[in-house]
Amino acid sequence: xxxxxxxxxxxxxxxxxxxxxxxxxxxxxxxxxxxxxxxxxxxxxxxxxxxxxxxxxxxxxxxxxxxxxxxxxxxxxxxxxxxxxxxxxxxxxxxxxxxxxxxxxxxxxxxxxxxxxxxxxxxxxxxxxx
Amino acid sequence: xxxxxxxxxxxxxxxxxxxxxxxxxxxxxxxxxxxxxxxxxxxxxxxxxxxxxxxxxxxxxxxxxxxxxxxxxxxxxxxxxxxxxxxxxxxxxxxxxxxxxxxxxxxxxxxxxxxxxxxxxxxxxxxxxx
DNA sequence: TACATAGTGTTATATTATAACAATTTAAAT
DNA sequence: ATTTAAATTGTTATAATATAACACTATGTA
Numbered sequence: 001x002x003x004x005x006x007x008x009x010x011x012x013x014x015x016x017x018x019x020x021x022x023x024x025x026x027x028x029x030x031x032x033x034x035x036x037x038x039x040x041x042x043x044x045x046x047x048x049x050x051x052x053x054x055x056x057x058x059x060x061x062x063x064x065x066x067x068x069x070x071x072x073x074x075x076x077x078x079x080x081x082x083x084x085x086x087x088x089x090x091x092x093x094x095x096x097x098x099x100x101x102x103x104x105x106x107x108x109x110x111x112x113x114x115x116x117x118x119x120x121x122x123x124x125x126x127x128x129x130x
Numbered sequence: 131x132x133x134x135x136x137x138x139x140x141x142x143x144x145x146x147x148x149x150x151x152x153x154x155x156x157x158x159x160x161x162x163x164x165x166x167x168x169x170x171x172x173x174x175x176x177x178x179x180x181x182x183x184x185x186x187x188x189x190x191x192x193x194x195x196x197x198x199x200x201x202x203x204x205x206x207x208x209x210x211x212x213x214x215x216x217x218x219x220x221x222x223x224x225x226x227x228x229x230x231x232x233x234x235x236x237x238x239x240x241x242x243x244x245x246x247x248x249x250x251x252x253x254x255x256x257x258x259x260x
Numbered sequence: 261t262a263c264a265t266a267g268t269g270t271t272a273t274a275t276t277a278t279a280a281c282a283a284t285t286t287a288a289a290t
Numbered sequence: 291a292t293t294t295a296a297a298t299t300g301t302t303a304t305a306a307t308a309t310a311a312c313a314c315t316a317t318g319t320a
Contacts (some may be wrong), residue, residue, distance in 0.1 A: 115252035
C-alpha cells in the first residue's frame, strides 16, 4: 500500500542509484555503477528492475530502454504513465496531469473497450533545446 | 507525400511481409522469413524497418520490439500513434480515434508546452481473451 | 556527364535481456 | 521455535535486439 515498503538489498541499491540520477538510466549503465557494491551480473540488475517497475518505484521508458524513478506520488503501480522526452538532450519528465490521466483511463475504443493500463510518450524539444 | 511512393527492393519485400502478417513481427522473425528472398543480414532488415517507420508505412510497438503495418490512412508519418495490446494473446490493434488524436495533439503540459509527436500504448484484454 | 543521395551487401560487434540451476534469506503460520 | 512457502540472491551461459564501419551499386537530377 505504501511506497515506503521495504526493498531488498539489491533493489534498494539500484533504486537509490536511479533515484539520484537526473537522467533515465540504462540497465548496463546501472550495472557498471553498482559493481562496487557487489552486484556483478546483468540478471541481478534486471531482477531488481523488474520488481521496482512492478511496484511502481520506477518506470521504464520504452522508447529508450531506460529507467527513471517515479516522482508521481499517486502512482502506486506503473499502470498509467506519461512522459515527455526531448529529442535533442534526451531529458525525460514524468507528466502528472489529472485531466490527461482521467481522459486516458476513461478512454473507450470504438468497440467500447476500456483499458486497465497505458503508457504514453510525448516527443518534442524541451525548454533548453528550443 | 503519397504513401504509394516507390519502395526499394528490400523495403518492399519487408513491407509486404509485415503487411500480410496478422501480428506484429519482430526483426529476426522478419529476417528468417525473407532469407529465401536474398536478405541475409540483420542490418538489411533494420535499415528497411527504419525507413518504413520514418515514412509511416509501419509502426514500432515499443513495448514489444515489434512492427506492424500502418492501417490508418491519415498517418503519413509515425508522429501520432496509439495502439491497444492484449496482455494475453498479444494481439495489437492500431487505434484511430479522432477525438483521442485531437486531445493528445493539443495536450499542453504544465509549462504550456505542446509536443510534435507521441506514442500511446494501451494494455488490457481483447474481446476473445476476456 | 557528373554529382549527390539513397540503397545494398558484408563482417564484426555492441547492447539489451532471459534461461536454468542452486543456495540463501525472509516472513508468516503453525 | 519450527516448518513451510515465497522471495531474493548468486552464477554461468546464452538468447534476442540493434548498430558500426567499410566498400560498392543504383537512382535521380542538374
